[in-house]
Amino acid sequence: MIIEAQQEIIEEFALFDDWMDKYEHLIGLGKTLPLIDPQFKTDQYIIKGCQSKVWLRAEQQDGRVYFWADSDAIITKGIVSVLIRAFSGLSAQDIVNAPTDFIKEIGLNDHLSPTRANGLVSMIKQMKLYATAFAAQNNA
Amino acid sequence: MGFAIDKIRADFPILLRQVHNKPLIYFDNAATSQKPQQVIDALVHYYTYQNANIHRGVHALSQEATDAYERARDLVKTFFNARLREEIIFTAGTTHSINLVAHGFRSWLQPKDEIIVGQAEHHSNIVPWQMACALTGAVLKVLPIDENGQLQLETLKSLLGPQTKLVVVNHVSNALGTINPIETIIEMAHGHGVQVLVDGAQASSHISVDVQALDVDYYITSAHKMCGPTGVGMLYGKKELLEALPPYQGGGEMIKEVYFEGTTYAGLPHKFEAGTPNIAGGIGFGAAIEYLNTIGLEEIAAYEHELLMHATQGLKQIEGLKIYGDITHKTAVVSFNIGQLHPYDVGTLLDRMGIAVRTGQHCTQPVMDFYGIPGTVRASFAFYNTKEEIDIMIKGVQRAVNMLQ
Ligand SMILES: Cc1ncc(COP(=O)(O)O)c(C=O)c1O
Numbered sequence: 292m293i294i295e296a297q298q299e300i301i302e303e304f305a306l307f308d309d310w311m312d313k314y315e316h317l318i319g320l321g322k323t324l325p326l327i328d329p330q331f332k333t334d335q336y337i338i339k340g341c342q343s344k345v346w347l348r349a350e351q352q353d354g355r356v357y358f359w360a361d362s363d364a365i366i367t368k369g370i371v372s373v374l375i376r377a378f379s380g381l382s383a384q385d386i387v388n389a390p391t392d393f394i395k396e397i398g399l400n401d402h403l404s405p406t407r408a409n410g411l412v413s414m415i416k417q418m419k420l421y422a423t424a425f426a427a428q429n430n431a
Numbered sequence: 432m433g434f435a436i437d438k439i440r441a442d443f444p445i446l447l448r449q450v451h452n453k454p455l456i457y458f459d460n461a462a463t464s465q466k467p468q469q470v471i472d473a474l475v476h477y478y479t480y481q482n483a484n485i486h487r488g489v490h491a492l493s494q495e496a497t498d499a500y501e502r503a504r505d506l507v508k509t510f511f512n513a514r515l516r517e518e519i520i521f522t523a524g525t526t527h528s529i530n531l532v533a534h535g536f537r538s539w540l541q542p543k544d545e546i547i548v549g550q551a552e553h554h555s556n557i558v559p560w561q562m563a564c565a566l567t568g569a570v571l572k573v574l575p576i577d578e579n580g581q582l583q584l585e586t587l588k589s590l591l592g593p594q595t596k597l598v599v600v601n602h603v604s605n606a607l608g609t610i611n612p613i614e615t616i617i618e619m620a621h622g623h624g625v626q627v628l629v630d631g632a633q634a635s636s637h638i639s640v641d642v643q644a645l646d647v648d649y650y651i652t653s654a655h656k657m658c659g660p661t662g663v664g665m666l667y668g669k670k671e672l673l674e675a676l677p678p679y680q681g682g683g684e685m686i687k688e689v690y691f692e693g694t695t696y697a698g699l700p701h702k703f704e705a706g707t708p709n710i711a712g713g714i715g716f717g718a719a720i721e722y723l724n725t726i727g728l729e730e731i732a733a734y735e736h737e738l739l740m741h742a743t744q745g746l747k748q749i750e751g752l753k754i755y756g757d758i759t760h761k762t763a764v765v766s767f768n769i770g771q772l773h774p775y776d777v778g779t780l781l782d783r784m785g786i787a788v789r790t791g792q793h794c795t796q797p798v799m800d801f802y803g804i805p806g807t808v809r810a811s812f813a814f815y816n817t818k819e820e821i822d823i824m825i826k827g828v829q830r831a832v833n834m835l836q
Pocket residue numbers: 461462524525526527553555556601603604605630631632633653794
């Protein structure tokens with residue numbers, strides 16, 4: 292299940308060999324992002340380490356974790372959208388354990404500037420932090 | 432005779448590079464300039480043939496290195512037309528220079544004293560003064576800008592008073608490129624017996640500066656913004672002011688005699704140059720100035736102004752594009768946004784096209800807050816850029832806009 296969602300994304304991005312098309316796809320994905328409720332667009336939900344702003348929120352329902360997010364930059368929205376597709380709907384423990392090398396495989400790491408890549412790292416870290424907290428709750 | 436652009440470009444080896452398989456177009460010159468072969472050679476020559484510590488050895492190598500380093504000081508002195516060579520302090524750069532002066536002012540400031548600071552300053556020219564104020568009870572007063580990014584001199588008149596101890600302002604804004612009327616500001620401040628510190632980081636390789644004619648009290652810059660190496664810069668200060676200013680760092684070189692009962696300090700400029708300095712950097716700084724001199728600042732300024740006009744005109748054809756600080760009296764910097772597009776999106780796509788611009792707040796958060804924007808895309812040009820490169824950027828911006836909208 293974890294690997295399936297990631298494999299799907301990898302294959303999708305492999306369709307494009309031109310960077311321009313990849314970015315166009317990424318921009319398109321940004322439009323499918325499950326948007327965070329505006330009331331949560333506060334400092335509490337903001338992710339540091341991005342030049343653009345990212346707000347991210349998670350909830351656990353019936354043993355699965357779901358994410359909502361938003362960003363003021365379109366490309367960043369696309370990136371969050373990819374991450375959410377990879378992680379949303381998994382169990383907290385699965386998210387904690389999930390590998391993240393698919394990001395390299397779709398070329399996001401390579402193709403994004405270093406500061407942006409740092410933003411990417413912060414986003415993954417934040418998602419895993421949410422999952423870790425839910426997993427701890429579940430085990431308590 | 433025209434501007435020998437091809438010959439000049441050949442001096443900058445990095446311009447031959449490719450980025451993402453595209454020829455590099457470097458429009459981030461306000462962040463740091465590229466280095467001509469002459470400067471690179473000076474660094475290599477120093478480390479290859481002259482490396483020695485300076486001001487201490489009796490041996491030949493040390494003497495040679497000292498001579499080369501002190502010659503660089505003379506070049507800087509002449510470039511800024513300082514009266515005396517000891518008025519030129521070598522520092523690690525603009526930030527270091529400002530901190531040096533701000534640290535000294537900590538001994539002078541009293542509670543309720545005021546420092547007037549421009550609204551469009553780089554964080555480097557804000558934070559050291561906030562720190563000095565926090566320690567002394569002095570207060571920062573902001574000299575506001577108008578919608579075009581120009582300082583409101585009328586307000587300066589009302590801010591200046593007996594409580595004012597210092598005015599700190601940039602010569603050119605790094606966020607917008609605006610050239611500030613520092614002549615007038617200095618005159619107004621001096622009318623109240625108030626000293627003026629000018630952050631010249633964005634001016635030095637674009638505008639010819641005569642510190643004596645300006646009668647400026649402190650003038651500051653970084654070598655890396657003017658084709659020189661990173662990690663070196665200068666503080667110019669009037670001799671009598673620098674003599675009075677308490678030393679910043681203690682250590683070797685800056686002392687006359689050291690006893691455990693007390694130490695006496697060396698004279699200028701060594702009083703402010705504790706420790707082994709950036710010798711190679713200083714020599715490279717000198718080489719950069721020699722290089723700029725061979726082209727001539729007047730010629731550079733005229734050529735860069737043409738680039739600015741060309742870029743401004745072209746960019747304005749793009750629907751929804753707004754330039755911040757849209758005036759003509761500025762250096763070759765265009766800071767812009769397109770509609771609601773995030774500067775980061777535009778910058779990321781331009782990068783993929785081989786075009787290096789800066790995006791974000793440019794270390795000037797108060798300016799971005801003033802305009803109510805998260806940042807801008809900033810294209811800053813240098814004398815080794817061309818109109819053809821600008822045309823490619825304009826097409827690139829249009830392409831990015833099409834993708835993002
Ligand atoms: C106006 C201005 N002041 C200060 C600085 C800081 O210079 P440095 O980083 O070389 O110390 C810069 C450079 O970004 C600048 O543009």
